[in-house]
Amino acid sequence: MLRVVSTVSPSPAASDEKRLLEAARGGDEGAFQGLVEPRRRELHAHCYRMLGSVHDAEDALQETMLRAWKGLAKFEGRSSLRSWLYTIATNTCLNAIERRPKRVLPVDYGPATDPHDGPGNPLVEEVWIEPYPDEKLGVEDGLAGPEARYEQRESVELAFIAALQTLPANQRAVLILREVLGYSAKEVATSLETSVASVNSALQRARKTVEERTPDQSQQETLRQLGEDGVRKAVEDYVEAWQRGDVDEVVSLLSEDASFSMPPMSTWYRGREGIATWMRRSPLSGDFKWKPVLTQANGQPTLAYYSWDPEENAYVPFALNVLSFDERGEIEDVTAFIVRSSQDPDPEVQAQTPYQPADYGKLADVYGRFGLPPKLED
Numbered sequence: 001m002l003r004v005v006s007t008v009s010p011s012p013a014a015s016d017e018k019r020l021l022e023a024a025r026g027g028d029e030g031a032f033q034g035l036v037e038p039r040r041r042e043l044h045a046h047c048y049r050m051l052g053s054v055h056d057a058e059d060a061l062q063e064t065m066l067r068a069w070k071g072l073a074k075f076e077g078r079s080s081l082r083s084w085l086y087t088i089a090t091n092t093c094l095n096a097i098e099r100r101p102k103r104v105l106p107v108d109y110g111p112a113t114d115p116h117d118g119p120g121n122p123l124v125e126e127v128w129i130e131p132y133p134d135e136k137l138g139v140e141d142g143l144a145g146p147e148a149r150y151e152q153r154e155s156v157e158l159a160f161i162a163a164l165q166t167l168p169a170n171q172r173a174v175l176i177l178r179e180v181l182g183y184s185a186k187e188v189a190t191s192l193e194t195s196v197a198s199v200n201s202a203l204q205r206a207r208k209t210v211e212e213r214t215p216d217q218s219q220q221e222t223l224r225q226l227g228e229d230g231v232r233k234a235v236e237d238y239v240e241a242w243q244r245g246d247v248d249e250v251v252s253l254l255s256e257d258a259s260f261s262m263p264p265m266s267t268w269y270r271g272r273e274g275i276a277t278w279m280r281r282s283p284l285s286g287d288f289k290w291k292p293v294l295t296q297a298n299g300q301p302t303l304a305y306y307s308w309d310p311e312e313n314a315y316v317p318f319a320l321n322v323l324s325f326d327e328r329g330e331i332e333d334v335t336a337f338i339v340r341s342s343q344d345p346d347p348e349v350q351a352q353t354p355y356q357p358a359d360y361g362k363l364a365d366v367y368g369r370f371g372l373p374p375k376l377e378d
Contacts (some may be wrong), residue, residue: 017081024072032069039082041138043089049155049176050093052103052129052165054369060096064089079187086181087191090173103129105162105335106261108184112270115277128263129165131297131320131337132156133370139299145182153299154218155180158322161298162200163213170194171206178203219300219324226329234329235301239292245284249275255330262319262336291315295370297322304367306376307340309358315376316340317363339366 023031029308043064060140067088075084104127126270132139140152154160155176164172170192177188178199185203189196223231241249251258260275261268269275283290289308296302301323306315318340324333340358364374 001300013279020192021072021075021081021136021297029069032072035081036065036068036085039085042144043085043154045132045134045139045156045299046086046089046176046181047093048132049164049180050090050172051096052161053126054130054132056096060089060092063092067092067118068287079190083183083187083191086177086183090191094169094173095252096310097172100126102165103127105129105158106263106268107259107333108162108166110264112259112274113267113278115274115281124288129161131158131302131322132161133297134299136369136371137297143182143316144180147178147184147371148182149179151218151220152180154220156298157300158298158324158333159214159219159221160210163210166213167206167209167372172203173210174199174202175206175210177291179207217327222325222327223301225327226325230329231325234331235303235323238323238331239294239303240244242290242292247276247279247284248282253331255326255328255332256332258332258334260336262338264338271316289315289317291376292321293372293376295320297370298335299357300324302370304305304370304372308378312360312375315378316358316360317367317372320367324341339363 017035020031020035024035040061044057044061047064048054051057051060064085068085071088075081079087096146107126109127112281134153134156139156142151150160164175167175172193174188177183177191178185183191185196185199189199190201202279217225226234236326238250238253241253254272254275257271258275259268260268260278269278291308292303293306294301295304297320303321303323305318305321307318308314319336319338321334321336323331324335325330340363360374367374
């Protein structure tokens with residue numbers, strides 16, 4: 001039976017901003033925390049959109065808070081506190097982008113893999129986009145502002161995040177500030193210290209790129225169209241077929257041109273036949289025991305797979321499988337973010353990844369972000 005884990009967190013209470021601001025300017029760190037805490041989760045989501053990484057977003061958010069604390073005395077209230085914090089966060093992220101390579105998904109990194117070949121070599125994790133625990137961190141439904149074009153959950157979907165990472169940094173910032181957060185062109189120009197004309201030009205180019213690289217219909221639209229019952233049945237059918245090791249049934253639930261990728265592996269497979277061949281050689285060969293838990297990442301249904309570990313005598317975290325659906329209810333993409341992977345490039349080692357020694361603390365930490373247990377009993 002498929003277990004479901006809820007990761008909803010309550011929203012923080014509203015605070016008396018003026019009173020806290022005055023106290024914080026006087027050096028009251030507690031007042032400062034009360035001032036910024038209600039914005040922490042939305043700022044974290046903003047940093048994630050900019051950087052494509054939970055780790056990088058956490059670092060950028062910490063730097064943002066430090067800069068805000070040091071610069072609070074200079075905040076004159078010409079803009080809202082929220083706008084001021086977003087300005088600091090955006091510029092912090094722009095600085096971070098200059099220091100590291102962009103993050104991608106395997107489908108954007110290279111061509112599909114021949115399923116008869118080995119699993120390939122793992123690449124450093126810093127290359128890959130990371131899954132986002134949107135419910136646990138409090139990403140809201142609906143629009144962030146009246147001028148926004150993207151719903152807040154749409155703006156953390158994998159396809160959208162991947163498209164954002166292909167944009168030049170300034171275009172990325174403009175698109176997020178204008179079309180996700182709903183700030184005016186004048187506000188964005190002030191925030192980025194540029195002209196309204198430059199903002200409008202960057203937005204036009206960014207919008208064109210993103211529209212070319214994302215589906216016509218977002219996952220949020222598709223999920224609403226399928227309905228809760230339709231999505232639940234599609235996920236349960238997939239899980240039941242997987243648990244039986246029925247490869248033919250599993251791939252019948254995929255779209256004809258489906259993709260299956262596994263960061264930190266650059267390996268990915270395209271189409272039912274290729275995915276079926278790989279599944280028979282690896283995860284559904286009968287050599288491994290799996291147990292899934294349904295959760296959510298990036299606003300999408302996600303199966304957190306646990307693999308049997310004889311040393312622990314329990315199922316331990318293995319990979320977060322983020323599912324994307326088409327309008328027919330078929331799964332068109334699975335991005336399996338492997339958390340238990342060996343960096344040893346030997347194909348035989350990679351093929352036996354579930355049985356390799358694991359850092360259980362790391363596994364528990366990654367799954368803990370999604371409100372998932374560190375292990376499951378048999």
